[in-house]
Amino acid sequence: MAAYTTDDEQIIGKQFSELLASCNKICKNESDWEMINKAFFLAKEAHKGVRRRSGEPYILHPIAVAKIVVSEEGLGVKSTCAALLHDVVEDTSYTVEDIENLFGPQVASMVDGLTKVAAALNEDVSAQAETFRKILLTLSDDIRVIIIKIADRLHNMRTLGSMPRHKQIKITSETMYLFAPLAYRLGLYAIKTELEDLSLKYMYPEEYAAIEAKMAATAAERNEFINRFISPIREKLSQAGIDFTISGRVKTVYSIWSKMQRKKIPFEEIYDLFAIRIIFKPNNYAPEKAQCWHIYSLLTDIYTPKPDRIRDWVSFPKANGYEALHATFMRPDGIWAEVQIRSERMDEIAERGFAAHWKYKQNHDDEDEFDKWLKDVRNALNHPTGNAADFLENVKMTLYMTEMVIFTPRGEARKFPVGATALDFAYDIHTNVGNTAIGAKINHKIESIYTKLNSGDQVQILTAETAHPNIEWLDHVATMKAKQAIITYLKRVRQNNIERGISIFENRMREFGITPSARLFRKLLPAYDCKNKDEFYSKLGSEIINLNDIDTILRQNSKNKILKFWTFEFAGNKPKDVVVRHSHDVDNLGGPKFVAAECCNPIPGDNITGYRDPRSGDIIVHKTDCQELITLAAQKGENLVGNIKWSTYKAESYLSEIKIRGIDRIGILQDLAQVITVELDINIRELHIQSHDGIFEGKISLYVPDTESLYSLISRVNTIKGIDKVERV
Ligand code: MN
DSSP states (O other): OOOOOOOHHHHHHHHHHHHHHHGTTOOHHHHHHHHHHHHHHHHHHHHTOOBBBTTEEETTHHHHHHHHHIITTOOOHHHHHHHHHHHHHHHHHHOHHHHHHHHOHHHHHHHHHHHHHHHHHOOOSSSSHHHHHHHHHHHHHHHHHHHHHHHHHHHHHHGGSOOHHHHHHHHHHHHHIIIIHHHHHTHHHHHHHHHHHHHHHHHHHHHHHHHHHHHHHTTTHHHHHHHHHHHHHHHHHHHTTOEEEEEEOOOOOOHHHHHHHHOOOGGGGGGOOOEEEEEEEOOOSSSSSHHHHHHHHHHHHOOOOOOGGGGEETTSSSOOOOOOOOOOOEOOOSSSEEEEEEEEHHHHHHTTTTHHHHHOOOTTTOOHHHHHHHHHHHHHHHSSSSSSHHHHHHHHHHHSSOOEEEEEETTTTEEETTTTBHHHHHHHOOOOHHTTEEEEEETTTEEOOOOOOTOOOOOEEEHHHHHHHHOGGGGOSSSHHHHHHHHHHHHHHHHHHHHHHHHHHHHOOOOOOOOOHHHHHHHHHHHOSSSSSEEEEEEHHHSSSSSSTTTHHHHHHHHHOOOOOOEEETTTTTTTTTEEGGGGGOOSSSSSEEEEEEETTOOOTOEEEEOOOOOOOOOOEEEETOOOHHHHHHHGGGEEEEOOOOOOOOOSSEEEEEEEEEOOTTHHHHHHHHHIIIIIIEEEEEEEHHHHHEEEEEEEEESSSSSOOOHHHHHTTTSSTEEEEEOOO
């Protein structure tokens, strides 16, 4: 591998010293500097001879990512090292253990996380949602991994021009779908804005260029206008002794483009192409919040404010930590202009997001909005319900949500996404409050729990011990937390119901002497309008359906389709001699009904014993050696009816089943059919054959007059070449 050329060394040296310059504020001692140098030299050595698609040495990429991590995201020394090393394990022969030995466990685990994220993104899977789920999983380990990954993505977007078109599209769509929303959620506004802007540039290059050109054409005029708007403000605030900076921020191409899309208007009809931002150094005499409002009131002396357009993110910071006071004023040309008022601290949080937020956080044990969100995401990741796509939709929903503030009866403010209902509020208070909610007092008026809330509402939840969630609730909640809680509850209830259903069903079937079989369910499920056994059991357990009609259902089916039941008839009133006929041939003469047991399916010639169904009074006829009957005899011996026997009256035929097994040879099926239907003249009702690895196994349902015919059939079939085993089921 070629070492670095002199030119390479020069440009690498220059970029690295720039990185070092920005590390001045994070390196506290010699060992911090040493660590960053060590990471740089290891990465440089590991990536040597490798070039990016643009032709520049690969090492320039990790240096650039580290620089973003320090100066645009405000992370510390360990994160900077992880950024320098982020592609080392993925792309070179170094392992995570190597990193751990040299840099300690924290850097190593970040590099490990970054390697996993890279691997997830490289997988050529169609399920993008699953990929993103894997990426979000790193959130549960160390949030810095995602922040460094965002820096990596930002640098890749900045240098996307040298990539082939299909790569540009893949990377851009991932950026729009996940990384920009995540950057927003982590409070990295500047990065989120840049990611969106770059995405647009590669997605719709022509539209992007057109807007850019129009912006350039109107720039001079706009700058002059901004200066004219600003200068009286500058004067007023200076007079008041405020230490501040003021600037006009021109909107990005992306935000203009999305407004044109949203409102379906041309560029020329967009007036708010800029916003004014005032950043002040707070004095020691009043809280920052009061100083924000003081500046606002000074502005109202100059321009007319629009009172309904005040956004007070100072009293109620956004869930991503954003704080500022936004107000709208009338411009001299009669158009409204937005002014953002922030302290220096608020500004740093707004630009750097998460890291700055932590830096200023007084008490790290305090749980704020950001921590709550993170906890919700982690919770959802740890208890996956539904599929990955649903999950991602839920998380994404919380990434970009606009918030509103809702008050508890005691005046405590809680934040919710727009669209949240009283039910969301109930679950936010406590899962138990949500699970037992029956209504809500919204601004002292009783309303349904489905009612959508408006910012500023005061809500009190009404509960009842007996209330509980149902599946419809899922359509009336907007927060991840509420959804999660309802699904968890429903799952638990369903499981309980299934268990209860199974036991109800099995008890009932035992009384009938029937062993539940696949065939039985094929008959029962349509009759009870259930798609599968789980649904059947769950409905049974929750008393949506009952088994009151089950004997009718079973008999109706058997009358129409198969000969499964017989009617036995007493000669006289004493159980002495039994006449057997098909059910459709006979009127019941008032005696008990005889029913052939499903489990052992007796036919004339079999040794039989009866069991009196205590509920219906029917007598279930089992083969005497039937296992099911033996169980019943042990439990409820008093219901046994011993003295029954087959009548001499012979019905035409009885359904029976045989199991066969043999070697799968060509023509065996024809031979089988030939012997049974032609030679023995027996009707086959169903034939199931499965063949695997040269062996075939099958079941044949057929109509036989009695056991004698059945056993002679079995022995005849046994003689067919290739048949190995034949037995009665
Ligand atoms: Mn990278």
